[in-house]
Amino acid sequence: MKKYILALLLLSTVVHAQQVAPLTVEKIMRDPKWMGVAPTNYKWSADSKTVFFTWNPESKEKDQTYSVSVVNGKPILADDKNMAQEIGNNYTYNNDRSLGLYEKGGDIYFYNFKTKVESRLTNTVERESGARFLFNNEIVYQRGDNVFQVNLANSELKQLTNFVRGKRPTSPERPMASVQDSWLKTDQAELFDIIKKRNKAGTRSGMFGGGGRGGFNTSFTPQKMIKTIYLEDRILTNIIVSPDGRFVTYRLTTPVTTNHNIIVPNYVTASGYTEDIPGRTKVGETLAKSESFIYDQQRDSIYVIHTAQIPGIKDLPDYVKDYPKQLEERAKKNEDRKVNLLGPIWNERGSNAIIIADAADNKDLWILKLNAATGEVSLLDRQRDEAWIGGPGVGGRSLGWIDQNRFYYQSEATGYSHVYVCNIATGEKKQITSGKWEVQSLQLSKDKKTFYLSGNKEHPGITHFYKMNIEGGDFVQLTSMKGGNEITMSPDEKWLAINYSYMDKPWELYIQPNKPGAKAVQVTKSTSTEFDSYKWRQPDMVTFKNRHGADVYARVYPATNPHPNKPAVVFVHGAGYLQNVHFWWSQYFREYMFNNMLADNGYTVIDIDYTASSGYGRDHRTGIYRDMGGKDLSDNVDGVKMLVEKYGVNPKHVGLYGGSYGGFITLMGMFKEPEVFAAGAALRSVTDWAHYNHGYTSNILNEPVNDPIAYKRSSPIYYADKLKGNLLMAHGMVDVNVNFQDIVRITQRFIELGKDNWELAVYPVEDHGFVEPSSWTDEYKRIFKLFETTLKK
Known part of the structure; x- marks a missing residue:
């Protein structure tokens, strides 16, 4: 009997220890693991049958990888190696998704999904990165500062660019010919018939003759050299190869050496000495100057992308009216405003490209059609805001091609961020979504017939996942749970992994078929007994x-x-x-x-x-x-x-x-x-x-x-x-x-x-x-x- 009473007392103590009420600062501000650890980092397997995620339901020292099958809905421990194999190594695919590329250990690997054969394309000390397919299924990737192209049919490796750090070397000047030099040259011509013959023919004089044995073959055509582009003191970024392989665009930025960076002293250090943490600059410091260039391999020529052609490039913001002297000085200078360029963003075949120009003063954003053969741009859409450009998806964060002529983007033109489609051939723009709510995320279906989007259409504080035809029309709501719904869609677009929470309930994983009215099934339960004990x-x-x-x-x-x-x-x-x-x-x-x-x-x-x-x-x-x-x-x-x-x-x-x-x-x-x-x-x-x-x-x-x-x-x-x-x-x-x-x-x-x-x-x-x-x-x-x-x- 005593043992039974003691057991009841111990059980009562355990239950009491798991009650968080009454709330105190000491209880609330503990390591957050006391609450339970929510799942994160959702990734689908390549076959769309399994969701992998990071979780820690037992509040261990480190989070672990779990997986759940859409069939049974029960989460189990998974190893990272298995996950890497099943999710497809984060492949970059070709147009029909029959081929894939991925980077591992600084090398590029190639996978054929039809034959199930994997090949290693590179094995070098340097890192290769950014591998992707051109429209003809040839591959481009970056090694160091330069871009290389691989022809899978014949395994030919071709270097596309020759960026060289430092300044262009200067050739030493040849000394002017002296009287003695001139006498020697004349004497050589008088003595040797071969010199006379070559001088008359305009061929190179030297020791070896034309096509004879042991001589150079004068019919030999030297291999075409790649144009050398000297970077000087500039920083090279944003190298992009057009899908047809003809154009290479890149950005060169001149670093600013006159700015002052903040230094943050760190007093509690392992060394016992105060150590400095280097920090940022402050607002108003000089901005680095960048220019974007095009290298046309076909013509072996380089030219700059012409920002001076942008409509409104000289327009001043309204606030300068509060400073008459500044307004007068800036109007007199009539200078182009600085812009930052994003892109180009090419269509599938490489026949059209768009550039996004963002004014450094934050008042304008232009979407421009790029003529890559000339570097000229023409206006497709201008977003002007006397305060500053912003909003979800604006500025190229949600932008892509529907077909060879039409692309989609987001704009706050109506006061709320909505979806637009523009035809680059005709310049026609069409608003696809509307209303006093925001499109907060946007993606295009694989068949390019449907938009999937998240938005707060029901209430500013409720997000749902919707689909609609790219031509516009009615919305179809896919999620039904009131609260926050963050969606990771399966590769075959048949399933939704939903990261869901409510005001008083932390995030949990749910899985739902990608159909309206389908039920979302909860997969994880993460909160602790102590956390759940309080209302x-x-x-x-x-x-x-x-x-x-x-x-x-x-x-x-x-x-x-x-x-x-x-x-x-x-x-x-x-x-x-x-x-x-x-x-x-x-x-x-x-x-x-x-x-x-x-x-x-x-x-x-x-x-x-x-x-x-x-x-x-x-x-x-x-x-x-x-x-x-x-x-x-x-x-x-x-x-x-x-x-x-x-x-x-x-x-x-x-x-x-x-x-x-x-x-x-x-x-x-x-x-x-x-x-x-x-x-x-x-x-x-x-x-x-x-x-x-x-x-x-x-x-x-x-x-x-x-x-x-x-x-x-x-x-x-x-x-x-x-x-x-x-x-x-x-x-x-x-x-x-x-x-x-x-x-x-x-x-x-x-x-x-x-x-x-x-x-x-x-x-x-x-x-x-x-x-x-x-x-x-x-x-x-x-x-x-x-x-x-x-x-x-």
């Missing part, structure tokens, strides 16, 4: 009108038992252009759990897709142009107003927190809206946009030297004197994204301003995204303490 919230999905009359989407976590002060917390997602108000599992899973914990402790929490968040079209995306901390901040303030009106929170007891862009908004909220936010936790925050990177910042604020108004309007450091509430800042000291220097500079401003209501927590071993559970725990204990001691006073 995670499905937050209220709400919309409200902001002060500008636009709809704003939000998730609200109502307090379980509101504290008498009825406090509220605003969570601000990062990245700016990112979506977090959706029906699938959040990438901010720690913050999601923390928001559950706050709600358990009497707080009402709101998470807002403020202006510039993704998923809502062009106007929402670009609403912060030249004014970060404008509409994005006011949306959060308007969200608080909604909480006061509909959820009864106390407007005097509201805090906010967020990381990266969310940290930036937290600072702006504390500085520009001190009567709204009593406390804030700003994590890894940008404090001065002039110190962030070029690619992200120049899109939104242009460049500091050209548009200082936008930078001073948008940078928290210029508003630091307005701080009233209680502020916590937290930053990793080896952050190579938002550098530690950013938080140090605003700290110095607080010191100079005499502010004493702030705190800085530093994390010596953390980059932008924290890794160590101890760091996450320390950071969020401080955040919770801040809210407990300020909002519940």
Whole structure:
């Protein structure tokens, strides 16, 4: 009996240990394996019968490879070697998919699917890469800086290019003929009849005669030499061979040597010495200059792709009107804007090619028809945005050929990213999808008759997988589960591997036949017993009108038992252009759990897709142009107003927190809206946009030297004197994204301003995204303490 009671007690202890409630920071911020490890990295076998994926259902030290058959749906352990064989080694196929190429160990392998015979094409010390088939089934690949072509019929290997690093050698000048040289030349001609004969015939004089024995055969034709292209100090990239093998296009970039790169000191090192981590440049530094060239093998000639012909190449952006002197100077120079070229993208036969030109000032994107024989381009489509070009699939990320004359692409011309088809022969453009929703991914079926696409047609926070005819018409919805559906389609297009999740359920693998109305069958179960023991919230999905009359989407976590002060917390997602108000599992899973914990402790929490968040079209995306901390901040303030009106929170007891862009908004909220936010936790925050990177910042604020108004309007450091509430800042000291220097500079401003209501927590071993559970725990204990001691006073 005693043994039986003891066993029951032990069982009770085990069950209790698996209960995660009540939530604490220490429990939430452990190694995420405590939650369970979701499957990732889905790949189909070549025969479309098996899905391989990475998984760790037992939370071991390392993830392992699993496979599941579409027949029985039961996942089993698989070895990587078996997976490599069954998925077909990531083959690059010829047009009818009867032949395949793949790279292994730096060499190229060839596989014939009809004969089931594999051949090794190269076996060299150098790496061969980028192998693909030309239209005639000959093969091209790159070795070093040069391209080679293999004729499978006769095994002939032909070198197509002769790129040589360094400068063109200069020939030493021959000394001018002296009087003595002239006398010797004349004397030779007078002495020897053979010299006279050859001088008269214009043939080479020398020791050996024409076709006699032991001499050179004058009828010999020397082998044609490949034109030598000297790279000098330029960097060679983007080598592309046309499908007919005639044209080789390439890009040469002149590196910039005058820019300053950031150095990030690393203090906690194995050596015991401070070590420097090399970093990026800052926004506004000089951009490298690139030119794209065409080498025509048939004519043995090289010429540049003519960007000066692009319509609107000299057009200035509207913002320069705020700077009359700059406008006058730039108009007087009348210079072509710098562009970056993508492509060419050839059709199957190599009869047509398109180039995508992207303006360096981010205001224009052109799709151009390339005449490869001349280097001239002509306009097919121009996308102009006075803010910046963007949106899902835009810029060549979803572009391909339907047939020899028609290609598809995406554009935000209507305000939302949709699919278009253009006929390169006639210039006719046709919009295939439409509506106030976005096409988020796009692919063409093998028979080139059907588009498969993912989109948020039902709701901005729900994605489904659809198919439709390439000519347009009705959609056919293929997925049915409400939430997030990420699709990996089988090679034969008969099956869908669905990575699915819901708000309170992390990602799992489902398999479904590629048919409307078919049932998706769950394959994996990844969450732990401890994770499942807590009833995670499905937050209220709400919309409200902001002060500008636009709809704003939000998730609200109502307090379980509101504290008498009825406090509220605003969570601000990062990245700016990112979506977090959706029906699938959040990438901010720690913050999601923390928001559950706050709600358990009497707080009402709101998470807002403020202006510039993704998923809502062009106007929402670009609403912060030249004014970060404008509409994005006011949306959060308007969200608080909604909480006061509909959820009864106390407007005097509201805090906010967020990381990266969310940290930036937290600072702006504390500085520009001190009567709204009593406390804030700003994590890894940008404090001065002039110190962030070029690619992200120049899109939104242009460049500091050209548009200082936008930078001073948008940078928290210029508003630091307005701080009233209680502020916590937290930053990793080896952050190579938002550098530690950013938080140090605003700290110095607080010191100079005499502010004493702030705190800085530093994390010596953390980059932008924290890794160590101890760091996450320390950071969020401080955040919770801040809210407990300020909002519940």
